Amino acid sequence: MKIAMLAPIAWRTPPRHYGPWELVTSLLTEALVARGVDVTLFATLDSITSAKLDGVVPAPYSEDPTIDAKVWEYRHLSHLFAQADRFDLIHNQADFPAHAFAPLVHTPMVTTIHGFSSERILPMYQPFQDRIHYVAISEADRHPSLRYAATIHHGIALDEFPFERDGGDGLLFFGRIHPDKGAKEAIAAARSSGHHLDIYGIVQDQAYFDATVAPELDDQIRYHGPVGGADRAQALGKARTLLHLINFDEPFGLSVVEAMACGTPVIATRRGSMSELIEHDRTGFLVDDAEGAVRAIARIGELDRATVRQRAVERFSVDRMADEYIALYRSVLQRTQVSNG
Incomplete structure (x- = not known):
């Protein structure tokens, strides 16, 4: 099986600090190679x-201002698709622009x-769903207008x-400094509970950070x-709890499962994929408001960190993710062979 793995070009694969798409792409690529799959990674040099x-x-x-994102993204895509016939399957991790090349x-x-x-973005998904096999990263992130080949949760090393x-x-608090990610809410919860709060992440919204x-x-x-x-691992592991008080329907949340892998339980707003990742009263708490977050902080000592770790091992390993993608690749290739006669 020869796979062309298409990475985004916003960050290096794997990223130096931030770059969740590039991180997942790297983790999957390395796990596939370890299983003997012939993978060519199309990424920044x-x-x-x-x-x-x-x-x-x-x-x-995102690191070199001389690189024009639009110019180089299409150069990147053209470079792969010009040699598409060398591969059994293309795995696109780089969003919808690649779909424009799929019919060719x-x-x-x-x-x-x-x-x-x-x-x-639906116009770059719906017309191509007979040609491209879509994978959701959580059940919560599935769009009702699309057909999906699978839901595969991310795995971590x-x-x-x-x-x-x-x-x-x-x-x-571990994540982008942006209103969506809830830094303001985490600060308020820390003030109310009397605990210290350590904040890690890139500043994605400077005005929000400043204000x-x-x-x-x-x-x-x-x-x-x-x-x-x-x-990164030390910051996640040395915390009492990770506060993930998001203000949007987050499709996944790598820091959530990374924290749990260290044994650190997570307190998260009950939105998006959080109820898929966090087992309430077992690996963390799901809350609906600021008062709920403060109450959960007071209860966090009730949770067993060894159990939190064990559930992360059982549910979010990179090996599990790789196995599920290999099964999907085989299914896609089998269906392609049948449809081609």
């Missing part, structure tokens, strides 16, 4: 992989939809998130910026 690396984009456009080649294609952002039996006393986060920073509320590697 500074990417790191055990697969064959192919590409034309010198660097990620015979190679079957899978698209992982990393969050259905808006009704406005569990050995990169060691179990922390004792955790710590502080609360944690909502920066004025609150003191000895109790601390902002550390983005973090990766071992420092």
Whole structure:
């Protein structure tokens, strides 16, 4: 089986600090190669992989201002699709622009939809659903107007998130600094509960950060910026709980399962995929408002961190994710062979 894995080009694959789509693409690629699958990763040329690396984009456009996102994205896509007949299957991790090329080649294609952002993108999905096999990353993120080949939850490299039996006393916010992700709500919950809050993540909305986060920073509320590697795992594992008080219907939430892999329970707003990821009263608490979040913080000691870790191991391993994608690839290829006679 020869797979062309199409990565986004916003960040390196894998990302240095932030880049959830690129991270999942890397994790899946490495797991497939470990299983003997012949994978060519189409990504920025500074990417790191055990697969064959192919590409034309010198660097990620979010890191190099000389890279025009639109220009290089279409150069990136053209480079892959010009050689589509070399592969048994194309796995698109780079959103809907690739769909424009799908009718021009015979190679079957899978698209992982990393969050259905808006009704406005439907015209680049609906007309292609007889040609492309769509994967949802949660049941909550399925759009009623589309047909899906599967729902496959993301998996993580569990050995990169060691179990922390004792955790710590502080609360944690881990994610983009943007109104959607609930930094303001996490700060309010920390103030009400009297606990310290450590905030990690890129500033995606500078005005929001300046108005909502920066004025609150003191000895109790601390902002550390983005973090990766071992420092990321330490931040997630040394927390009492992760506060994920989102203001949108989040399609997944890598930091949620990464925290749980460290044994850290999660308190999250009951929106989007959170009820799929978090087992209420077992691996965390699902809440509906600010008061519920404060009550949950007071109860977090009731949860067993070893159980939180074990459930993450059972449900969110990269091995499980890879096995489910391989099963999907085989199903797609079998159906393609049947339809081609």
